[in-house]
Amino acid sequence: MLGEVFKIHVTKCQHCKGYMVIRAAITNRSEVGRHLKHFRLEHESPATAPSRYLEEPFEFGYIKELLESMHTTDH
Secondary structure, three states: OHHHHHOOOOOEOOOOOOEOOOOOOOOOHHHHHHHHHHOOOOOOOOOOOOOOOOOOOOOOHHHHHHHHHHHHOOO
């Protein structure tokens, strides 16, 4: 993704142009935060914006009525 966004070759050293090897990938959220904090980089997620509109609960009432009518009908 870094290569796509920033147009850099992520496995090539920016200084000596030698190839680098990925040794590890940190996927645990708390570990990522710990490493970013160590390098004095922003390690807190930004606040989430509130919803733009109130989402009303949606129910399929007609399906409930259909199922109830199927159970009450004698075969």
